[in-house]
Amino acid sequence: MNTNPAIIVEKLNVSFGDSHVVKDLSFSVASGESYGIVGESGSGKSTVLRVLAGLNREWGGDVTILGSKQPKVRDKAFYRAVQMVFQDPYGSLHPKKTVDDTLAEPLAIHGIEDAEARIERAMKDVGLPNSFRFRFPHQLSGGQRQRVAIARALVLEPRILLLDEPTSALDVSIQAEVLNLLQALRKERNLTYILVSHDLAVVAHMCERLLVMQFGRGVEEMTAETLAARSPQTAYAQQLLVASEGFRRQTA
Amino acid sequence: MTEQTSSGWTAWLITDSPVSRRQARLGQYYRQWLAFRRNPAAVIGLTIVVLLLLAAAFAPLLAPYDPLAQALDKRLLPPSAINWFGTDSLGRDIFSRVVYGSRVTLVIVLLVVITVGPIGLLIGAAAGYLGGWVDRVLMRITDVFLAFPRLVLALAFVAALGPGLENAVIAIAFTAWPPYARVARAETLIIRNQDYISAVRLQGASQWRIVLRHVVPMCLPSLIVRSTLDMAGIILTAAGLGFLGLGAQPPIPEWGAMISAGREQIFDQWWVATFPGLAICVVALGFNLLGDGLRDVMDAR
Amino acid sequence: MRAPDSPTEQPLLELDNLRVNFHTATGIVRAVRGLSFTLGRERLGIVGESGSGKSMTGRAILDLIPHPGEVQADKLVYRGQNLLTMDKGSRRKLRGRHISMVMQDPKFSLNPVKTVGEQIAEAYRVHHKASSREAKERSLTMLEAVQIREPARVYDLYPHEVSGGMGQRVMIAMMLIAEPDILIADEPTSALDVTVQLQVLKILDDLVTSRGMGLIFISHDLHLVQSFCDRVIVMYGGKAMETLPAAELADESARAHRHPYTLGLLDCLPDLDHRKDKLATLKRDPAWLA
Numbered sequence: 001m002n003t004n005p006a007i008i009v010e011k012l013n014v015s016f017g018d019s020h021v022v023k024d025l026s027f028s029v030a031s032g033e034s035y036g037i038v039g040e041s042g043s044g045k046s047t048v049l050r051v052l053a054g055l056n057r058e059w060g061g062d063v064t065i066l067g068s069k070q071p072k073v074r075d076k077a078f079y080r081a082v083q084m085v086f087q088d089p090y091g092s093l094h095p096k097k098t099v100d101d102t103l104a105e106p107l108a109i110h111g112i113e114d115a116e117a118r119i120e121r122a123m124k125d126v127g128l129p130n131s132f133r134f135r136f137p138h139q140l141s142g143g144q145r146q147r148v149a150i151a152r153a154l155v156l157e158p159r160i161l162l163l164d165e166p167t168s169a170l171d172v173s174i175q176a177e178v179l180n181l182l183q184a185l186r187k188e189r190n191l192t193y194i195l196v197s198h199d200l201a202v203v204a205h206m207c208e209r210l211l212v213m214q215f216g217r218g219v220e221e222m223t224a225e226t227l228a229a230r231s232p233q234t235a236y237a238q239q240l241l242v243a244s245e246g247f248r249r250q251t252a
Numbered sequence: 253m254t255e256q257t258s259s260g261w262t263a264w265l266i267t268d269s270p271v272s273r274r275q276a277r278l279g280q281y282y283r284q285w286l287a288f289r290r291n292p293a294a295v296i297g298l299t300i301v302v303l304l305l306l307a308a309a310f311a312p313l314l315a316p317y318d319p320l321a322q323a324l325d326k327r328l329l330p331p332s333a334i335n336w337f338g339t340d341s342l343g344r345d346i347f348s349r350v351v352y353g354s355r356v357t358l359v360i361v362l363l364v365v366i367t368v369g370p371i372g373l374l375i376g377a378a379a380g381y382l383g384g385w386v387d388r389v390l391m392r393i394t395d396v397f398l399a400f401p402r403l404v405l406a407l408a409f410v411a412a413l414g415p416g417l418e419n420a421v422i423a424i425a426f427t428a429w430p431p432y433a434r435v436a437r438a439e440t441l442i443i444r445n446q447d448y449i450s451a452v453r454l455q456g457a458s459q460w461r462i463v464l465r466h467v468v469p470m471c472l473p474s475l476i477v478r479s480t481l482d483m484a485g486i487i488l489t490a491a492g493l494g495f496l497g498l499g500a501q502p503p504i505p506e507w508g509a510m511i512s513a514g515r516e517q518i519f520d521q522w523w524v525a526t527f528p529g530l531a532i533c534v535v536a537l538g539f540n541l542l543g544d545g546l547r548d549v550m551d552a553r
Numbered sequence: 554m555r556a557p558d559s560p561t562e563q564p565l566l567e568l569d570n571l572r573v574n575f576h577t578a579t580g581i582v583r584a585v586r587g588l589s590f591t592l593g594r595e596r597l598g599i600v601g602e603s604g605s606g607k608s609m610t611g612r613a614i615l616d617l618i619p620h621p622g623e624v625q626a627d628k629l630v631y632r633g634q635n636l637l638t639m640d641k642g643s644r645r646k647l648r649g650r651h652i653s654m655v656m657q658d659p660k661f662s663l664n665p666v667k668t669v670g671e672q673i674a675e676a677y678r679v680h681h682k683a684s685s686r687e688a689k690e691r692s693l694t695m696l697e698a699v700q701i702r703e704p705a706r707v708y709d710l711y712p713h714e715v716s717g718g719m720g721q722r723v724m725i726a727m728m729l730i731a732e733p734d735i736l737i738a739d740e741p742t743s744a745l746d747v748t749v750q751l752q753v754l755k756i757l758d759d760l761v762t763s764r765g766m767g768l769i770f771i772s773h774d775l776h777l778v779q780s781f782c783d784r785v786i787v788m789y790g791g792k793a794m795e796t797l798p799a800a801e802l803a804d805e806s807a808r809a810h811r812h813p814y815t816l817g818l819l820d821c822l823p824d825l826d827h828r829k830d831k832l833a834t835l836k837r838d839p840a841w842l843a
């Protein structure tokens with residue numbers, strides 16, 4: 001495993017109008033590592049991923065990906081190295097395009113020759129049988145859609161995958177399948193992941209280290225072992241752990 | 253959990269696992285057709301429109317007489333076995349003129365739709381997707397056009413360009429595009445923020461590629477529906493211009509102009525104005541029903 | 554614990570042999586196949602995998618089944634009123650005011666060209682006579698109640714400008730503002746972080762205990778349902794596999810009595826205390842649907 005960081009974020013700041021949603025955020029992710037981000041809803045987790053992916057163009061600070069400093073507007077080559085899987089598998093596939101269209105599009109954009117072989121391989125990688133190739137999204141279940149979204153991200157053979165709550169819209173049985181798939185792919189290809197989730201058990205299962213965010217700031221960075229041992233330092237992280245035990249009714 | 257028995261072609265079409273792009277597309281069309289077929293009003297609309305197409309295509313075979321042939325000895329004859337719809341003040345057979353009139357109507361409708369649809373779609377999608385000053389400028393122009401009643405604006409154009417069929421088409425096209433641009437823009441505003449558009453941006457697609465290949469296909473159904481519903485309006489506007497003598501010029505058999513010619517005898521020789529009027533109503537109704545049916549199958553998400 | 558429903562009290566909702574069928578071009582899809590339950594002033598959980606008919610059950614109660622679908626039932630009674638024979642207009646009046654539903658996909662259910670605040674205020678004014686000022690104030694209070702920071706700012710955001718979790722809370726605020734008797738919450742908290750999730754559940758919980766609201770809580774989060782609900786229905790393929798007291802869901806000693814499907818779902822979950830390389834996946838048995 002290469003110890004050169006794949007992603008370095010330094011003093012990242014993002015504002016929308018008057019609201020400052022990410023404040024002085026810094027972290028780094030080693031190549032081949034899986035890094036979790038958890039935290040309060042609205043604390044800017046998705047925003048951070050969108051900045052890293054180049055979807056958001058108004059931010060300040062330094063973002064270094066695979067050794068090069070990133071400008072606000074990325075070039076085409078960037079997208080071959082970094083891809084993202086969105087939170088909502090129901091909204092992230094074009095309703096009028098078949099699985100085949102969806103997977104062929106990135107290859108067409110980048111003028112890649114062996115499209116046929118790549119599409120077949122991407123589908124095989126995510127465990128979609130060939131009979132799904134010409135289906136429309138409405139003919140797929142949530143888990144199958146998320147597989148297509150993952151396949152679309154993989155078809156350009158990126159080195160970094162940004163995963164925004166990839167399983168929160170899925171039921172537990174499909175969640176297990178998708179998580180197993182992501183684990184296997186990472187091992188096989190030495191991919192680097194950033195995984196946003198609010199399920200601490202999922203983060204502990206998938207990641208080596210994680211960052212806890214609140215109000216747009218990084219509150220605490222810890223290892224998965226610390227999390228599993230329930231021994232984080234900060235009060236907010238403790239609170240998250242307690243909350244993840246489930247609902248407690250104050251009995252009178 | 254689907255219970256059914258089907259074989260051969262239908263099975264090939266509705267299979268859940270098509271094996272080629274073509275099969276997937278055809279299958280989707282077939283499903284839409286099945287859904288469309290369940291709506292009787294839509295089927296009636298489609299039938300009317302198909303009949304209109306057939307009438308226009310086979311006018312020479314269907315019409316018993318030359319629509320332009322005058323026979324001054326046979327003026328203003330009531331409907332009979334010889335002249336089904338009667339004759340007009342120049343002794344021309346009204347049935348033949350109504351049949352040939354379908355060609356004029358179709359030409360107007362098609363020309364307008366072919367020009368207006370893509371223009372409205374592109375303007376709306378570009379304004380909606382690009383936003384900023386492009387949006388503001390394009391939409392102000394659209395608003396100006398929208399502020400006038402269509403017939404009045406068309407009248408102004410024809411008055412400036414001079415009467416005639418081509419000018420009527422141009423005038424109607426000029427006045428018909430703004431609603432399309434509005435619809436396309438409204439749809440685009442919703443579509444541009446969807447994750448599947450972010451996903452193509454994330455693959456490095458250019459803005460034109462996104463608009464043309466990803467935004468436009470999503471706007472298309474509602475525009476097709478809108479233009480079918482609009483055809484009724486276009487036909488009426490064309491007829492209105494014809495009625496005022498600003499559309500197709502005599503002796504071309506245009507339904508609006510035919511009504512206009514018959515309006516003086518409406519009480520004594522009712523058939524002169526009534527049959528072209530009926531034709532306009534039926535065709536307008538047909539397009540409307542068809543549009544409603546299409547909306548049900550195409551807009552379903 | 555809470556006082557159980559007094560036996561004389563009539564249940565809020567009685568449902569017997571509910572069926573939802575979709576007559577599609579390619580055949581009949583049976584989304585719900587004979588579901589029965591009664592709802593008191595309690596928290597009733599519905600769990601089950603995707604496509605098991607959870608949402609369709611909720612929609613059927615509200616008469617919101619989309620087009621080719623059709624609802625049949627032997628009994629569907631809301632506080633003594635037979636919903637099956639009721640006309641569409643009266644059903645619509647019940648909807649929102651007396652029985653409400655938080656839809657699964659908040660961003661899909663919100664109007665993308667209106668600010669979220671306007672939409673909440675509108676929901677309030679549909680059911681209450683109120684000036685627009687008053688409606689706005691109520692809406693801001695509601696946003697605050699669902700733990701949204703800076704409600705005044707969020708009021709003016711469009712749906713695509715709010716985060717996933719904010720969208721869900723906006724939906725909840727919109728549904729609660731009319732103070733319904735029955736709330737059907739379809740995965741209301743799946744995009745919320747755990748602390749906010751608990752705060753939102755606390756609001757729902759208070760409504761059940763203090764106002765006597767009936768809550769149907771649809772979720773795939775088994776831990777949450779187990780700790781939050783009173784009873785749970787486990788659904789698969791449109792049928793109830795079993796109905797059990799929620800607390801027994803994770804009771805290790807009761808495993809032997811559990812339906813294999815329920816156990817299968819439980820085993821899929823990653824566990825903070827027992828980390829493993831590979832998660833178990835569910836094996837389905839066609840005999841469950843026989």
Ligand SMILES: Nc1ncnc2c1ncn2[C@@H]1O[C@H](COP(=O)(O)OP(=O)(O)OP(=O)(O)O)[C@@H](O)[C@H]1O
Nearest residue numbers: 016021041042043044045046047714715716717718
């Ligand atoms: N386009 C936008 N315009 C205005 N504000 C925005 C926009 N996008 C995001 N925000 C704001 O930025 C903040 C952070 O949003 P973000 O989606 O990053 O949160 P998150 O941590 O992913 O939350 P969740 O867990 O609920 O998805 C929110 O307050 C949100 O309202």
Ligand SMILES: Nc1ncnc2c1ncn2[C@@H]1O[C@H](COP(=O)(O)OP(=O)(O)OP(=O)(O)O)[C@@H](O)[C@H]1O
Nearest residue numbers: 142575577582584602603604605606607608609610
């Ligand atoms: N318009 C439709 N036409 C045909 N079948 C449909 C339609 N809508 C829903 N269904 C079917 O109804 C079944 C139940 O759907 P439902 O939305 O209730 O599932 P769910 O349990 O809520 O799943 P999820 O956890 O994914 O939300 C599914 O198998 C689905 O395929």
Ligand SMILES: [Mg+2]
Nearest residue numbers: 045046716717
């Ligand atoms: Mg988010």
Ligand SMILES: [Mg+2]
Nearest residue numbers: 607608657739
């Ligand atoms: Mg559902």
